[in-house]
Amino acid sequence: MTILHSTQNDLDSIFKIYDDATEYQKKQTINYWKGFERSLVKREIEEQRQYKIIVDGVIACVFVITYNDPLIWKERDADPSIYIHRIATNPSFRGSSFVKQIVEWAKGHAKETGKEFVRMDTTAGNDKLNNYYFNCGFEDKGITVMGFEEELPLHYRGGSLNLFEIKA
Template sequence: MEIQNSTVKDIDTIFCLYKKATDFQKMKSAVPWPDFDRELVEKEINEKRQWKIVIDNKIACVWATAESDPQIWLKRNQEPSIYIHRISTNPDFRGQHLVKEIVKWSRLYAKTNNKKYVRMDTVGENFGLINHYKKSGFDFLGLSELKNTNGLPAHYQNATVSLFQMLV
């Protein structure tokens, strides 16, 4: 298993994984992801903020990072943190605890970049996902109702989010 930056060559696979994740969210009656903008993902790739886990030369999981997330984290955004977004696991690799691998990687990444927290959110109150992230080492901070969602992806509009963080 290796963690690497995603490349432009990965973009079709990334969108395929997003589609599979969205289908899974619908099956689980969770808030499904919208269709993400290809330019957003290309920008993340160019900025070295789109990541992948590669196992046996296959992309097993992808996610994006950000160094700021003020619309979701409000005043807490001032604390030095790394924010994880859009974890999407290839169904062929489900059950292999890849979120725990992302946690190990993100803690080291955050420490190397002088961050205090690793943070993430999910739209809605998805108890299964909340428990999964707690088992992976995150503290569940509760629900937060978003006020200003201008420029955020569609699933954040008029949404309540579950907030998670872990001290580095």
């Protein structure tokens, strides 16, 4: 298993994984991803914030990081943190505990970049996913109610999110 920056050549694979993840979400919950703009993912790749996990030459999982997340974390965004978003696993690799591996990688990356915390969020009320994040070492940092800002992905607008944090 190797974590690498995604490249523009990975775009079709990334969106296939997102589409598969969305279909899986639809079977699990009423709150699922509503799609993402290719321009957004292209920019994340250019900014070297979009990552892929490679297993045996295949993209097994993708995720995005950012260093600021004020729309979600509000005043707590001032804390030096790394934020993980859009973890999506290739269906052939489900059950591989990639989140635990991403968290360990993120903790190291946070230390390298002078950040104190690794943070994540998920739609409020998803007990199965919440418990998984607790098992990965995250602490519950409460629920935040989202507004309707245009910068937010569609699935976040007007909803509630559980916030999670772990020391780097």
